[in-house]
Each structure stands twice: as C-alpha cells, then as structure tokens.
Amino acid sequence: MKTSIATVSISGSFSEKLVAIQQAGFDGIEIFEQDFLASDFSAREVGRMVRDHGLEITLFQPFRDFEGLPEPFRARAFARAQRKFDLMEELGTDLVLFCSSCHPEALGGIDRAAADFHELGEIAKDCGIRVGYEALCWGRHINDHRDAWEIVRRADHPNIGLILDSFHTLGRGVDPQTIRRIPGDKIFFVQLADAPAIDMDLLYWSRHFRNMPGEGDLDVTGFTRAVMATGYDGPLSLEIFNDQFRAGLPRLIARDGHRSLVALMDRVRRAEPAMKVNLPAFPAAEPVEKVEFVEFATSQEDASQLETLLASAGFERAGRHLTKQVALWRQGGVNLLVNSEAEGYAHSAWLSHGTHVSEVALIVPDAAATFQRAVALGGEPHVPPRAPQELDIPGVRGAGSNVLRLLDSQTPLARIWDIDFAVDHPAPQGAGLVGTDHLAQTMAYEDMLSWSLFYTTLFTGQKTPVVDVVDPEGLVRSQAIRAGNLRITLNGAEARGTVAGQFLHDTFGSSVQHIAFTTEDIFATAAEMAARGFPFLRIGANYYDDVEARFGLDPRLTERLRVHNIMYDEDAAGQFMQFYSTALPGGFFLEIVQRAGGYDGYGAPNAPFRIAAQKRAMQPRGMPRT
Numbered sequence: 040m041k042t043s044i045a046t047v048s049i050s051g052s053f054s055e056k057l058v059a060i061q062q063a064g065f066d067g068i069e070i071f072e073q074d075f076l077a078s079d080f081s082a083r084e085v086g087r088m089v090r091d092h093g094l095e096i097t098l099f100q101p102f103r104d105f106e107g108l109p110e111p112f113r114a115r116a117f118a119r120a121q122r123k124f125d126l127m128e129e130l131g132t133d134l135v136l137f138c139s140s141c142h143p144e145a146l147g148g149i150d151r152a153a154a155d156f157h158e159l160g161e162i163a164k165d166c167g168i169r170v171g172y173e174a175l176c177w178g179r180h181i182n183d184h185r186d187a188w189e190i191v192r193r194a195d196h197p198n199i200g201l202i203l204d205s206f207h208t209l210g211r212g213v214d215p216q217t218i219r220r221i222p223g224d225k226i227f228f229v230q231l232a233d234a235p236a237i238d239m240d241l242l243y244w245s246r247h248f249r250n251m252p253g254e255g256d257l258d259v260t261g262f263t264r265a266v267m268a269t270g271y272d273g274p275l276s277l278e279i280f281n282d283q284f285r286a287g288l289p290r291l292i293a294r295d296g297h298r299s300l301v302a303l304m305d306r307v308r309r310a311e312p313a314m315k316v317n318l319p320a321f322p323a324a325e326p327v328e329k330v331e332f333v334e335f336a337t338s339q340e341d342a343s344q345l346e347t348l349l350a351s352a353g354f355e356r357a358g359r360h361l362t363k364q365v366a367l368w369r370q371g372g373v374n375l376l377v378n379s380e381a382e383g384y385a386h387s388a389w390l391s392h393g394t395h396v397s398e399v400a401l402i403v404p405d406a407a408a409t410f411q412r413a414v415a416l417g418g419e420p421h422v423p424p425r426a427p428q429e430l431d432i433p434g435v436r437g438a439g440s441n442v443l444r445l446l447d448s449q450t451p452l453a454r455i456w457d458i459d460f461a462v463d464h465p466a467p468q469g470a471g472l473v474g475t476d477h478l479a480q481t482m483a484y485e486d487m488l489s490w491s492l493f494y495t496t497l498f499t500g501q502k503t504p505v506v507d508v509v510d511p512e513g514l515v516r517s518q519a520i521r522a523g524n525l526r527i528t529l530n531g532a533e534a535r536g537t538v539a540g541q542f543l544h545d546t547f548g549s550s551v552q553h554i555a556f557t558t559e560d561i562f563a564t565a566a567e568m569a570a571r572g573f574p575f576l577r578i579g580a581n582y583y584d585d586v587e588a589r590f591g592l593d594p595r596l597t598e599r600l601r602v603h604n605i606m607y608d609e610d611a612a613g614q615f616m617q618f619y620s621t622a623l624p625g626g627f628f629l630e631i632v633q634r635a636g637g638y639d640g641y642g643a644p645n646a647p648f649r650i651a652a653q654k655r656a657m658q659p660r661g662m663p664r665t
C-alpha cells in the first residue's frame with residue numbers, strides 16, 4: 040500500500056514540506072494547487088523536486104465547480120480543465136481530483152453531470168489523464184459518495200473514476216459500509232482524515248479541525264476496511280486541514296501522519312485478515328500490565344528535596360543500582376528511582392529540566408515485541424551505554440521529554456531488581472500506597488494530539504473526550520488515556536500563566552507533572568502521611584460546603600474529608616477520593632487516590648478547585664503577585 044500526504048497537511052515552504060514528507064517515510068504527495076501557485080517554482084521544477092526526493096505526485100487537486108453548469112459557464116469550465124491537464128503533464132502526474140460543485144449556477148441532475156464527465160473523459164484520455172470525482176459533503180447538489188458514484192457509473196468512461204475522502208463520508212454520517220458495493224478499480228484515489236466530534240458547520244469543521252486517523256472520533260478504521268474490501272490498491276493519502284498543524288513543525292506533523300497511517304493499516308489488516316494490506320509485518324498492540332518504575336533525574340544537591348517528599352509519603356530507600364548513582368525507593372507495589380548520576384542521559388536531562396521524571400518503565404506481555412512495534416511506528420530507540428552485566432532494557436523516546444522503558448515477566452527483564460540492583464530490604468508498607476494509579480503529563484496544547492497518538496498507536500487502549508479545566512489564569516484541556524493498567528492524563532496548556540503552563544516554562548518542557556498513587560484506605564494513608572510531615576495541599580472550606588450539598592454527604596464524612604484536605608467525587612458507578620501534595624520547586628507534585636466501585640474518572644470536577652488551591656499555595660496570603 041502506498042502512503043501519501045497532501046501538501047496542505049503540514050506547514051512550511053514547499054521545499055521544507057518535501058523534506059519532512061520524505062523523512063517521515065511517505066511514498067507520495069498530493070499537490071494542492073494553492074501550494075503550487077504560492078511557490079515560485081515552475082510546474083516542471085516542482086515535478087523534478089518531488090522526484091528528486093524519491094516521492095511521486097499521487098494527485099493534483101482540487102478542480103472546483105465543473106459539473107452541471109449551463110452555458111457559458113460550462114464551456115469555460117471545460118477550457119479551464121484543458122489548461123490544468125496541460126499543467127499536470129508538466130508536473131508529471133496523471134490523476135486529478137474534481138470536487139463536487141458549489142457553483143451557484145450549478146443545475147444538478149445526475150445525468151447532466153454524468154454527460155459532462157463522459158465528455159471530459161474523452162479529453163482526459165487524449166491527454167493521458169485520469170479524473171477522480173469527490174463528493175464534498177457541503178457540495179451544492181452532490182454531497183454524498185453514493186451520488187458521486189452514480190455519476191461516475193453513468194459517465195461510463197475508463198478515464199473517469201471516484202475519489203473517496205473519509206471526512207466527507209463520515210462527517211456527514213454516511214454509512215461507510217456502502218463503499219463495499221463499489222468496484223475497486225473505479226475508485227481512483229482515497230483520502231483519509233479524522234476529526235473530533237464537534238457539532239458545527241461541515242465546511243468549517245473540515246477546513247480547520249481535521250486531524251490524523253486515530254486522533255479524532257470518526258470511524259476511519261471502519262471506512263478504510265470498507266475501502267480495502269473493494270479491492271482498491273491505490274495510495275492511502277492524508278488530507279488534513281488543521282489550524283494547529285499549519286503552524287506546527289513540519290517534521291513532527293509528517294512523522295505523526297505517517298505513524299497514524301501505519302497504525303491504521305495495521306488495524307485494518309488485523310480486522311480483515313482476508314485482505315491483502317501491503318505493510319511490513321510487526322507485532323500487534325498489547326495492553327500495559329503494570330507501571331514497574333518511575334525514574335527521576337536529579338543531582339546530588341537537588342535530590343534531598345525530592346527524597347524528603349517521598350519519605351513523607353511513606354516511601355523508604357530500599358536499595359540501589361549496582362553501577363550507577365541510582366537509589367531505589369519503595370512502598371507497597373511502587374518502585375521509584377532517584378538518579379543523581381553526574382554524567383550520561385539522566386544528568387543531561389536534569390541539566391535541561393531540573394529534577395523531573397526522566398523515565399517510565401512499563402511491564403508489557405513481550406517487551407521485545409512492543410519495542411519492535413514502537414520502531415515500526417517511527418519511534419526513536421533510546422540506547423544508553425551500560426555495563427556488560429546489566430540488563431539490556433529496550434527503550435524508546437516517549438511522549439515529551441522522557442524515555443519509555445519496556446519490561447516483561449517472560450524474560451530476564453523480569454529479574455531487573457535482582458540483576459541491576461542491590462535490594463537491601465523488602466518494600467515497606469509505608470503509608471499504605473499499593474500502586475500507581477496514573478501519570479499526569481503536561482504539554483503545550485498543540486502537542487496534545489501527538490502525545491495521545493503515541494500511546495493509542497503503541498498500545499491497545501481507549502481515550503476519553505477532551506474536557507476543559509478552568510485555571511484562574513487560562514484554560515487547560517485534559518484527556519485521559521487508558522491502555523490496560525496504564526492510565527495517563529494529558530493536560531494541554533494554552534496559556535503560560537496556568538499551573539500547567541508555568542510548569543512547562545519552569546522545567547523547560549518536562550512532562551510528568553504529577554504521579555497519582557493508589558491507596559485502599561485514604562483516611563489511614565492521610566493520617567500516616569500527616570505524621571510523616573507530608574506537605575498537604577490545603578483545600579478551602581467553600582469546597583467542602585459545596586461537595587456536601589452536591590452529593591448529600593453525611594456531615595461526619597465531609598468533616599473527615601476536610602480535616603485531611605481530601606477531595607471527593609462520585610458517578611453512577613462509584614466513588615473517588617483524592618488529595619495532593621504542594622509542589623516542589625519546578626512544579627512537580629504527588630496525588631493520592633482511592634477508587635471505589637467502578638469509578639473510572641480522575642475527579643475532573645475537582646480540578647479547578649485543586650488548581651486554585653495550588654495557586655494560593657504558590658502565593659502565600661497577603662503576598663502581592665509579581
């Protein structure tokens with residue numbers, strides 16, 4: 040299967056786009072006419088540049104407002120088409136997209152349009168060109184691929200075929216299964232785009248909010264499965280109109296685009312084993328079994344603040360790495376590593392970001408397989424130097440500034456604590472923390488789609504819709520991803536003044552802003568931590584009045600919550616309680632949670648009050664803000 044991407048999908052000059060598209064691994068590009076017109080290269084030069092990058096021009100587009108016009112518009116449309124056919128010859132491409140007409144004078148009529156396309160087919164044949172017809176979902180008369188197909192069928196010309204675009208089909212709610220009845224050889228080209236579920240005008244939605252397959256909420260997989268069932272074997276091409284992508288880094292947008300296409304083709308081949316999807320074999324996505332450890336990069340001088348916080352939360356130093364300055368802190372089933380090496384990756388990461396989470400290690404069913412999958416999806420291996428007796432732990436650059444390590448329980452990787460560490464004592468009971476509930480990662484809002492794509496393509500999992508969280512200084516958008524027993528919350532900061540925005544600024548783009556641990560008895564844990572001097576984030580009295588009224592809580596429960604600064608939430612499935620530490624310099628903090636029943640959220644209704652409390656904790660009362 041050839042992969043392709045439209046030049047409109049990414050930012051930069053024409054030359055920058057070509058480099059980014061080539062490096063990401065695409066086979067071809069769609070030339071959007073606007074991009075050609077805006078460039079200063081002749082058609083021949085553009086054609087040569089594309090080929091010099093090892094790419095082919097898969098499509099030239101769009102030609103607008105062709106079919107169903109009365110004279111004199113009709114003759115002009117034909118003359119215009121002839122001009123573009125000549126241009127295409129210079130570019131060196133033989134396929135053009137005609138989108139359904141939005142012309143105010145367009146008359147409609149399936150047979151009128153079919154006759155126009157038949158006549159056009161004769162001209163195209165003489166020029167060695169094939170014309171594909173696409174139904175824009177806001178087209179004046181034709182806005183559904185089933186009608187576009189009927190026109191193509193009746194045009195009955197070998198040079199006239201259909202172009203399908205997942206956005207136009209799915210955005211309008213047309214059942215993609217209807218594609219299965221179209222002959223594959225009459226589908227000349229397939230464009231793919233996803234989009235978030237937002238109820239808005241179709242044209243506006245399409246031109247500003249499209250995103251990569253898997254980044255939105257449309258069933259692009261179902262659409263592509265239907266396309267493949269027809270026998271279509273032309274390119275799969277991304278056509279993404281997105282305001283953020285237009286402003287993004289071409290290299291990263293192109294990389295994500297390629298990743299999304301590879302993951303999509305992989306989903307299709309696994310769902311439709313009878314179909315041939317030409318894609319190199321690589322292992323399937325698996326769920327995560329466990330977060331095995333989280334590693335902090337710090338320095339000898341800085342480590343004590345972090346260690347004081349960990350000790351106050353009930354962690355104890357239980358061992359150390361055999362060859363590196365890495366301390367193992369443990370409690371219940373949780374392992375934390377504090378790396379204060381004076382050289383190497385962790386040290387340079389500390390120099391760049393201050394004390395921060397530099398690595399996260401996950402137990403998966405087969406670490407080597409997940410690593411292979413990550414690389415097949417364009418992930419960057421992370422291979423630090425190691426001593427000969429140490430384990431070779433597969434690692435890839437994760438989302439943001441940290442490294443994702445992969446462990447499993449089938450291979451020697453399962454014995455990491457015996458092989459790479461000297462463990463002095465068993466994990467203490469501490470304050471009753473038993474596991475890691477979630478990792479909260481903060482990023483600039485424009486990076487959020489990229490990060491969720493990283494997790495959802497590598498592992499099997501689900502993502503929740505994005506919710507808005509109000510910070511006194513701006514909005515933060517939040518989305519949760521669940522991949523087996525890995526829960527990640529992504530917090531996209533739009534404004535610098537938010538708690539999330541400040542964290543990004545102060546840590547030069549570090550990513551894990553807080554870790555939430557699980558307890559089975561939050562009151563006992565809070566009491567134990569209080570005895571150890573845990574720096575509780577103080578929640579105001581107004582919050583407790585409201586929460587008691589909102590949920591009809593027993594006042595004695597409210598009082599217990601208030602005493603320990605525990606926040607409360609519930610839904611139809613169960614209850615949730617959570618409390619927080621104040622933040623370390625730089626902004627990192629801890630959260631402790633208890634889930635009851637089937638509660639599956641993260642206490643989102645509490646987030647604005649938690650954030651306001653954090654703001655107060657940063658600016659003690661009576662201190663003027665600077």
Ligand SMILES: O=C(O)c1ccc(O)c(O)c1
Binds near residue numbers: 173204278
């Ligand atoms: O927004 C548009 O006009 C437009 C143009 C060409 C396409 O292929 C498309 O899907 C949309």
Ligand SMILES: [Mg+2]
Binds near residue numbers: 278
């Ligand atoms: Mg299109």
